[in-house]
Amino acid sequence: MDLYIIVFYLFALITLASAAIVVISKNIVYSAFALLFTFFGVAGLYVLLMADFIAVTQLLIYVGGILVLLLFGVMLTTKVIRVDMRTATVRTFPAVVIVAALAGTLIGIFWSTDWPQSPASDGFERTIPQIGEMLLTSYLLPFEIASVVLLVALIGAAMIARRERKAL
Amino acid sequence: MAAVRAYFNNIWIALTTVAVGMKITFKHLFVPAVTLQYPDVKLKLPERARNRLYVNIDDCIGCDQCSMVCPVDCIIIETIKSTPDQDLGTTSTGHKKRLHVPVFDIDIAKCCYCGLCVYPCPTECIVMTDVYEFSEFDRNRLIYSFSIMTPQDIELAKEKLKKAEEEAAAKKAAATAAAAKAVQPSGAQALKPASPEPGTPEQPGNS
Amino acid sequence: MEALENLGVWGSILIAVVWSALPIVFILLYALVTLYAEMKIAAHIQDRLAYMRTGWHGTLQPFADILKLLQKEDTISSAADRKLFRLAPYVVFMGTYGAFSAIPFSSIYIGSNIDLGVFFIVAVSSLVVVGILMGGWASNNKWSIFGAMRSAAQMVSYEIPTALAILIAVMITGSLNLQDVTKFQEGGIHNWVVFGGPLPLTQKLLLIPFTLVTFIILFIASLAEVNRTPFDLPEAESELVQGFNTEYSGMRFAMFYLAEYANMFLVSAVTVALFLGGWTSPFGSFLSGPVWGLFWFIGKCLLLVFLQIWIRWTLPRLRVDQLMYTSWKVLTPFLFVCIFGVGLILVL
Numbered sequence: 229m230d231l232y233i234i235v236f237y238l239f240a241l242i243t244l245a246s247a248a249i250v251v252i253s254k255n256i257v258y259s260a261f262a263l264l265f266t267f268f269g270v271a272g273l274y275v276l277l278m279a280d281f282i283a284v285t286q287l288l289i290y291v292g293g294i295l296v297l298l299l300f301g302v303m304l305t306t307k308v309i310r311v312d313m314r315t316a317t318v319r320t321f322p323a324v325v326i327v328a329a330l331a332g333t334l335i336g337i338f339w340s341t342d343w344p345q346s347p348a349s350d351g352f353e354r355t356i357p358q359i360g361e362m363l364l365t366s367y368l369l370p371f372e373i374a375s376v377v378l379l380v381a382l383i384g385a386a387m388i389a390r391r392e393r394k395a396l
Numbered sequence: 397m398a399a400v401r402a403y404f405n406n407i408w409i410a411l412t413t414v415a416v417g418m419k420i421t422f423k424h425l426f427v428p429a430v431t432l433q434y435p436d437v438k439l440k441l442p443e444r445a446r447n448r449l450y451v452n453i454d455d456c457i458g459c460d461q462c463s464m465v466c467p468v469d470c471i472i473i474e475t476i477k478s479t480p481d482q483d484l485g486t487t488s489t490g491h492k493k494r495l496h497v498p499v500f501d502i503d504i505a506k507c508c509y510c511g512l513c514v515y516p517c518p519t520e521c522i523v524m525t526d527v528y529e530f531s532e533f534d535r536n537r538l539i540y541s542f543s544i545m546t547p548q549d550i551e552l553a554k555e556k557l558k559k560a561e562e563e564a565a566a567k568k569a570a571a572t573a574a575a576a577k578a579v580q581p582s583g584a585q586a587l588k589p590a591s592p593e594p595g596t597p598e599q600p601g602n603s
Numbered sequence: 604m605e606a607l608e609n610l611g612v613w614g615s616i617l618i619a620v621v622w623s624a625l626p627i628v629f630i631l632l633y634a635l636v637t638l639y640a641e642m643k644i645a646a647h648i649q650d651r652l653a654y655m656r657t658g659w660h661g662t663l664q665p666f667a668d669i670l671k672l673l674q675k676e677d678t679i680s681s682a683a684d685r686k687l688f689r690l691a692p693y694v695v696f697m698g699t700y701g702a703f704s705a706i707p708f709s710s711i712y713i714g715s716n717i718d719l720g721v722f723f724i725v726a727v728s729s730l731v732v733v734g735i736l737m738g739g740w741a742s743n744n745k746w747s748i749f750g751a752m753r754s755a756a757q758m759v760s761y762e763i764p765t766a767l768a769i770l771i772a773v774m775i776t777g778s779l780n781l782q783d784v785t786k787f788q789e790g791g792i793h794n795w796v797v798f799g800g801p802l803p804l805t806q807k808l809l810l811i812p813f814t815l816v817t818f819i820i821l822f823i824a825s826l827a828e829v830n831r832t833p834f835d836l837p838e839a840e841s842e843l844v845q846g847f848n849t850e851y852s853g854m855r856f857a858m859f860y861l862a863e864y865a866n867m868f869l870v871s872a873v874t875v876a877l878f879l880g881g882w883t884s885p886f887g888s889f890l891s892g893p894v895w896g897l898f899w900f901i902g903k904c905l906l907l908v909f910l911q912i913w914i915r916w917t918l919p920r921l922r923v924d925q926l927m928y929t930s931w932k933v934l935t936p937f938l939f940v941c942i943f944g945v946g947l948i949l950v951l
Contacts, residue, residue: 231615257740261687264694264733284719284726292729292762296755299736303748356718356779407933414918421648421917429652 236276243269260295260302267291281355446509447528449502451542455487455521458495462513462522470506471513474499476553479560487519497543498550504530505538623714626703634864635665641912648916675853683850684741691738692851692858698730699862699869706872707782709882709896720781721769724873725762728828731866732758735837738859739847750846754830754837757926761827761834764934768821771938771945772877775800775810781873785881792885797878809948813941818878820934820941822907825870827930829863832915839920871907872900879903 246265253259267290274283363371432439441447458475476496478484484493513522532538545553639654639662646653654661679688702724704714717723732755739751775796776784788794790801797818799807827834838846848859875881880903882896890899921929 231619257684257687261690261733261737264730268730280717280719281722284723288722288726288729291733292726292759296729296732296736296759299733299740300752300755303736303740303752354718417917418913421913424650425644425647425913427647427650429647430650431652433652433655 232276235272239269239272239276241269242266243273256302257299260299263295263298264291267295279355281359441526441528445526446511446524448504448525448530449507449513449540450523450525451500451502452521452523453497453500453542453544455489455519456497456500456542457487457491457493457519458497459518461516461518465512465516467510467512468506468508470503472499472501472503473497476550477557478553479556482556487521489519491519496545496550496553498545498553500542501539502542503539505535623704625712626706626708626714627700629708630700630703630861630865630868633868634861635669637864637867637908637912638665638668640909641915644909644912645916648913669857672853672857677853677855678850680743680850682743684743687737687741688850689855691734691741692855692862694734694737695731696734696858696862696865698728698734699865701727701730702869703865705781706869707785707876707881708900709893710782710785711893712897713782716780716782718780720779720784721773721873721877722779724869725766725769728866728869729758729762731862735847738851742847742850744850746843746845746849747847750837750839750843750849753843753923754847757827757830757834757836760927760930761824764820764824764930764938765828767935767938767942768817768824769873769877771813771817771941772796772821774942774945774949775802775814776877781876781881785876785883788880789883791883791887792880794883795878795880806948806951810945813944813948814878816937817941817945818874820938821874821878822910823929824934825874826911826914827926829866829870829911831867831911833918833921834926835915835920836923836926867908867911868904871904871911874907875900875903 242265246262246269249262250259250266253262267286271283271286274280274286458473460473460475463469463471463473474497476498478494478496484496486492509524511524514520514524530538642653642664643661654664657663657667679685705717705720705723707713707716735754735758736751739747739749739754742748772784773779776787778784778787784796788796788800792798794801797814799810799814802810826832830837837843838848843849848856851859880899882900884891884895884899
């Protein structure tokens with residue numbers, strides 16, 4: 229038993245358990261808060277895969293940004309606790325077919341993939357310089373396009389949210 | 397353009413005013429404290445401070461004026477008339493004392509420290525002192541009893557008064573009976589207070 | 604250490620636990636000192652004396668306060684959401700404490716010398732926001748939920764100036780690793796990033812105005828990040844009682860309190876490591892070394908904490924619209940100008 233194995237199973241457990249709560253919980257706020265631990269666990273798994281930059285970015289964007297936004301959305305809805313969430317199963321037959329197809333595909337892919345196993349390296353490699361260089365050389369165009377798209381979204385949101393002064 | 401100037405002017409004002417404020421507070425960091433360490437050091441009270449009431453019961457003539465004037469009714473006085481043979485002495489201001497004062501209670505918890513009871517007192521026996529630390533754990537302990545008469549004293553004084561009254565009544569009855577017999581009008585004399593009772597050996601100790 | 608490593612996995616776990624528990628010892632000691640200092644500074648600024656009766660000049664008061672908190676009843680209101688209510692203080696403290704792992708206390712002590720350093724700190728502190736929202740919502744109290752909402756909105760908006768200001772320091776030093784950033788500034792006070800860093804003289808002189816502005820903005824933004832006055836809207840006691848921790852008492856309240864004070868130190872530590880030379884001595888090689896490094900680092904941080912306390916007892920609270928105005932219309936545009944200027948100077 230290696231320390232890494234223990235930590236891996238710990239993070240895997242956190243991720244799976246909290247993800248299960250997200251799906252199963254009848255209280256929408258519990259689902260939202262359980263997402264915190266899912267994101268956290270996934271970030272831990274990224275770290276174990278030597279992708280520290282992705283892990284921290286995951287925390288920053290998903291926990292700091294998206295989760296807070298989500299919580300705001302959930303909390304601003306009135307009567308959060310007493311909201312009647314439907315948990316009854318409807319349309320069982322089509323659902324079973326779709327889920328079975330999806331599960332079959334995924335299992336098939338898992339089965340047929342030749343999982344490469346690299347020997348565990350000592351310590352972490354420096355990944356940020358490489359990521360930074362790649363973003364500004366080989367992948368400059370996608371990077372810039374993404375930023376322009378985000379800018380457009382920002383301006384669009386501001387335009388929609390702006391109060392029309394002549395409306396009154 | 398004016399908006400731009402206002403924007404930068406605003407920022408400049410914000411920064412400078414913050415600096416001014418912080419300079420002031422920094423100076424005050426080294427100003428010696430203006431507060432007193434209360435239980436160790438006490439503020440000198442003004443000469444006419446109104447705090448806990450004190451009654452010099454020796455001087456009290458039981459006139460009940462302080463009790464009547466009290467706006468919150470925190471003074472309770474009961475009196476017993478003295479019989480003519482008793483000499484209750486005089487107060488330090490020269491007033492003749494004619495009443496026993498078996499009860500003189502002040503509920504200081506009710507007192508509003510207005511000082512109105514002090515002014516009407518003819519003998520200046522009720523005063524406001526400068527004592528202000530008299531908190532108690534039990535509210536009943538804030539009812540101060542100033543009377544120094546013991547229950548026996550009170551009992552004795554009451555009996556005496558009763559006896560004197562009975563005698564006076566008897567005398568009056570005798571007088572009216574005599575007046576009814578004799579036609580001469582001596583009723584005016586009979587109504588006067590009874591003459592000293594023969595044989596009143598002990599004085600109630602109320603000096 | 605050798606013997607422990609021979610124990611295999613348990614030995615490594617033990618080492619990891621001891622190594623990561625060092626900051627909590629520091630946080631507790633620091634909280635005691637700051638608790639005392641805050642009250643004393645507040646009192647002296649207002650020409651008072653504060654605690655005088657517990658020990659010499661009330662020095663035992665923090666211990667008394669903590670004892671009081673320890674034995675207080677841990678109340679949970681019946682309408683509260685018990686699970687989330689209990690969880691929230693831990694999440695808040697976890698976020699704060701996690702960030703401490705990347706703080707370089709000295710040249711030989713840093714919890715985890717990761718490359719991402721300051722980026723990691725910014726990311727992990729966002730857990731605090733979620734914890735506060737959790738606590739505020741679970742209390743089922745209007746004041747709590749308002750405080751939590753304000754807190755989250757404020758922290759999310761002020762993350763942008765903070766991140767941009769950190770970015771400027773990173774542009775100059777060329778690393779996210781706080782240990783590298785600190786080493787970059789070695790050699791005395793003139794090499795600190797706030798004074799342009801150890802660059803050629805012309806570049807340095809051109810950089811100084813930008814770095815000074817950035818430093819001030821980072822300080823202001825960090826005040827807002829930790830909800831200190833004048834940005835204490837989430838806890839505004841005159842409007843919201845205590846904000847998100849209104850319903851908390853006893854140890855859970857103490858946890859929030861500890862996290863708040865630890866956060867004050869955390870933002871100061873980031874500012875110090877990025878702009879004020881971290882653990883390097885201000886006199887070059889004079890008085891430097893691992894132990895002196897610890898002294899300089901903590902000393903500089905406590906200086907900034909003092910500044911925070913001093914500001915708290917000077918300025919009144921901002922209004923919500925003023926708060927947002929400051930963030931979006933003043934700090935952020937200024938930082939954009941600074942980023943542009945610094946980038947231009949560094950390229951030249």
